[in-house]
Amino acid sequence: MNKAQAAPIYDADESKRLIMRVSWVSLWLNAALAVGKLLAGMLASSGALISDGVHSVSDVFSSVLVMFGINMAAKAEDDDHPYGHERLECVTALVLALLLLGTALGIGWQGICSISLALQGQLAVPGKLALLVSALAILVKEGMFHYTRRAAVRTNSGALLAGAWDNRSDALASLGGLVGILGARLGLPVLDPIAALIICLLILKVAYDIMQDALDKMVDHACDDEVVEQIRQLAVSTDGVQTLDDLKTRRFGSKSYVDIEIGVDPTLSVVRAHDIAHALHDRIEQELPQVKHCMVHINPNLPQYKGHNNQGHNNQEN
Secondary structure, X not given: OOOOOOOOOXXXXXXXXXXXXXXXXXXXXXXXXXXXXXXXXXXXXXXXXXXXXHHHHHHXXXXXHHHHHHHHXXXXXXXXXXXXXXXXXHHHHHHXXXXXXXXXXXXXXXXXXXXXXXXXXXXXXXXXXXXHHHHHHHHHHHHHHHHHHHHHHHHOOHHHHHHHHHHHHHHHHHHHHHHHHHHHHOOOOOHHHHXXXXXXXXXXXXXXXXHHHHHHHXXXXXXXXXXXXXXXXXXXXXXOOOEEEEEEEEEEOOEEEEEEEEEEOOOOOHHHHHHHHHHHHHHHHHHOOOEEEEEEEEEEOOHHHOOOOOOOOOEEEO
């Protein structure tokens, strides 16, 4: 891991506090940007900046949605949800991805309409204020992207990562607006809608990536190869484990579940076999804190017990 990169946070309460703090900062900055863009757009006669301001209003809603999703996902297990509520964060990420998709399509449609107006010479030339506000918005939004993305990586939060890329999409949109405003002031108003179409494609790609990640976490997608290999190494290096017979992993929101089968000496007592399974269980959950639950199944290390897919065996769960 890069030394400059902060270590991941796996404590649920600490992660929630960081996510909520970042979300509140995003909410207030987005609200300030929305007001500033709308006022500057009206004063400088910039349709692009007004549209960007409306987009920032939607970002305020996105910040509220992230906070709601994180709070719901952090709820403790209950009788109706014994595995917890982490997948609600994936639902939040999906909603944010859909908002990004709608934003991209809106920018694209506006760009197509503006190209027609530009060809007819009907686009108004915006004032200098629009140029200054767009440049400031780019700097603020790009800073918010890095700030939010760093927190998302530390907390493994799909919803917060979606919010981070939403900030990047805003920076790109403001960049397109800046290019368009500058182009219009230099006598090339068609640059604005052309830039908008390029931005539309970039945001569509981001929305697709976020949606794919959220869906992977909702459909029990396996953990990354690196995590699987770490679990494999922990298993084969645990005292008393003679064979690793099977290993299954699945992502559950920001957490992971592990089901593992090990072969042990068939002459061991039940107590000793239990101790081996318990030791492996503890190693996996302690050394890989993103693993929320690990179940270890014991097989006698004999040929006739291989490949039975758990039929006729008792699971050793810890």
